[in-house]
Amino acid sequence: MLAYSGTVGDVFKALADPTRRVIMDELVLRDGQTLFELCARLMNVHGSQSSRQAVSQHLAVLEDAGLIATHRAGRTKIHTLNTEPLRSITERWPLDR
Amino acid sequence: MLAYSGTVGDVFKALADPTRRVIMDELVLRDGQTLFELCARLMNVHGSQSSRQAVSQHLAVLEDAGLIATHRAGRTKIHTLNTEPLRSITERWPLDR
DNA sequence: TTGACAGGCAAGTGTGTGCTTGCCTATTCT
């Protein structure tokens, strides 16, 4: 039971940023990472140079769009991928013509 | 054989705008429309209030992203939908987990 | 309890983007 307030447009706006797409890629590789883990992996694995605050704001956008879910574990925050909103894309504009 | 110069990110940026999504919707309903036809239908059918120039610029963005193809017919320009770039979305972040 | 760790909040900045405005080219009709 996921509770996110994103509209359809928020999904596209969220994915319009290249850094946020890389975050999605990284969560596909390893789901359930914290903010610091994501920061380190974005730098080392993906060559991104985003600061912690920048990544944090990107994660907030992705969460508002419903593309990731979060829950706190102690002093860390676990980010989990949710690709379900992407389904509406191919449903809206069918691929087979 | 479609020739468009759009990158992956252009597809998302193109779909991040609500007016452009409505244009896509309208082209699903009735493919191969001209600029003026699209302007009229956006106003009457979809309640949009975009000017001719605004719609024209939106169509250019969609064409750069490879989401529509165009060809001239006399003094009109026919816009044809192409949903193929959308396939890369679900391929990049698979839906079934 | 004190310090380090993980993250959040809010204001300010600079670039990007959607839209308008004004004028231009090309094609069709009478």
Place this chain on the structure above:
DNA sequence: AGAATAGGCAAGCACACACTTGCCTGTCAA
């Protein structure tokens, strides 16, 4: 030929957005 039609080009404006900066809150270890 002349006028109307269909669309293009380019400069300017206003707002949105990504990012920084600085400081604050909560959690764990010593």
